Amino acid sequence: MNRYRWGVAAAAAASVAIVNPALAQAQPQTIEWVGCPQYLGYMDRGGLAADVDWQCGEVQVPVDYSDPDGRKIDVSVSRIPAENPAQSQGALFGNPGGPGEQALDFWLPVEEGAGPGARLHENYDLVAVEPRGLSYSGGVACDAPVTAMLDPAAAYTACMAADPQLVQSLTTANTARDMEVVRATLAAEKDAHGGAAAHGGAAAHGGAAAHGGVADDGTMDYLGYSYGTYLGATYATLYPEETGRFVFDSAVNPDWVWNEQAAQQAEARKQRTDDMFAWIAAHDDTYHLGDTPLKVFHAWKGITDEELSGGMNLTPPDARMGDLPEFVRPVGEPVLDVVNATAEPRARVDGAVRALTGADNGRATSGLTGTTLNAAGSREMWPVVARRMQDIRQYGAGTLAPGTRMVDPPQLTTDDVLFTAVTCNENPQSGDPVQAALAQFNAQTGGNAYDVMAQRARGGVDCAGWSASSAPVPLDGSGLDTAPLVLQSEHDALTPYPGGVELAEEMGGVLVTVQGGDHGVFGRGNEAVDKVVDDYLVDGVVPQPQVLPEAQIRTPLTPPQPAPLPAAEDLNAAMAQGFSVASDAVKQAAQQIDSAVAQRDAAQGGPVQDDAMQSDAGQTDDVQAGSATGGPIEQAVDDAVDRIGTVLGVE
Structure with missing residues (x-):
């Protein structure tokens, strides 16, 4: 049967209402x-x-x-x-x-x-x-x-x-x-x-x-x-x-349903992505991508910054003692507090410069950003992300020829927009214009990509221009003879845990909590979960509310014949820099600002830190402070941005 036999149906004007x-x-x-x-x-x-x-x-x-x-x-x-x-x-x-x-x-x-x-x-x-x-x-x-x-x-x-x-x-x-x-x-x-x-x-x-x-x-x-x-x-x-x-x-x-669902999902993805970095770091003996979440993050960011889309601007995971130079570790707790407290503004400086300059090469085709987004829902994808990073560091990401573009893209169908159609047709929330404005501002000034997603959702941006045609059915399980069975992971990034609690309450269901954060737990190799579901469906055994363990990862951690990896010399460089550099122009700007910070410290008679520590623990937060108070650092930032714009042809 021909997939497109349905053709284009005749148009009709009647709207659809919720009916008995x-x-x-x-x-x-x-x-x-x-x-x-x-x-x-x-x-x-x-x-x-x-x-x-x-x-x-x-x-x-x-x-x-x-x-x-x-x-x-x-x-x-x-x-x-x-x-x-x-x-x-x-x-x-x-x-x-x-x-x-x-x-x-x-x-x-x-x-x-x-x-x-x-x-x-x-x-x-x-x-x-x-x-x-x-x-x-x-x-x-x-x-x-x-x-x-x-x-x-x-x-x-x-x-x-x-x-x-x-x-x-x-x-x-x-x-x-x-x-x-x-x-x-x-x-x-x-x-x-x-x-x-x-x-x-x-x-x-x-x-x-x-x-x-x-x-x-x-x-x-x-x-x-x-x-x-x-x-x-x-x-x-x-x-x-x-x-x-x-x-x-x-x-x-x-x-x-539906704006807040999307916002909560974005916020849960943010934490689950950090959990993935921590898991990869815990398996450093396998992947050699860094033995702390922050080192893995920098290895990941060094790849995604070069992607066609420019990657995702994320706030780094918290630094740990292993991220500090050895001579600082004996007194490292106060330093860690400073590094972690300033992580968000330092990441924003990086993202703002990249947003202004378009500082990606526009050619890389690694696909790591998309793989990372998919990995938020299943730990089975975490080894896939790590292996992809290994392969890219070993063999490169591949490139598109300059000027390459999609020629004659295929026609849009309702297949492509069904998610938007359903969620927007029945979305009772008009959106918060303040959140919409924040989403636009943060997207243009280096805000965390997951925060931008949440703000877009709460702002109604995802349904802007799509008119609702109906209202959701108020859920009610009072007429059911058999209590539904609700399965929910504690750290599910796609449908966060409160969803299971609320649905079980409204439908009169039994909530079975599953540890971990996998999205979709039945039929995924978790014997405890599968038994509860089989007993319920086949034999009619309604379980008591309970907590079950998460399943083990079944995906092999490495391919059957993993490729040899080079030494990770670039990890220390990435850490010392404080954020991944996407072009020579951005690197020169960072050096210019660093020089202004050093001159200020010398003029104030303050202690001069080790170069690596200066960059890793304080460089960009000093920039943030300098920009707020004015003076030479602010001027250095302005000059650097102007110079980057001139080099890259951005006015």
């Missing part, structure tokens, strides 16, 4: 099941065993549920029938999150120990519904290049011009209603094939589920990660009588 679920009862349909690899246009994505029957089909759903007889779109659904049909308990729905993640291959792979469906395949027909707005669920092409996705207002204008009715319908509630259409359709299919087994297993209750069916009582079970927890909770609120055993893994906080 009774207005949108699913009509019985017949799903024509075909092989998913054929349906999706590619072979299996790894791990699909020859005897796994991975099927795909479609159901029709209303674009506007307040007008169920109006325009329809086709929503795709996949299923993997239970390994033993006679043992099937019905359908277990799954969603990977997003909003906007493809769901059709959610349950792959299903081999033992290899994915979230590994131990559930025997007892369930594994089902996933593709969210509306993606290519296989009514998605459309918008009249703009894909680069328009970076601007919410431009994306909104382009996609609304293509199909305003569909764009306004892209909400959590409507995706939940689509799931209900699929559930009802599978229930009708089950009835047509003579019934299904109830919860607890076919052996205990008699009977067998038809492929893709639901439990005898008509309910469905569910496993959702991240945004999938919010989607599942919305479904359970709208359809409590059809809700069976629901697992919410790494929960969205319903009180933070």
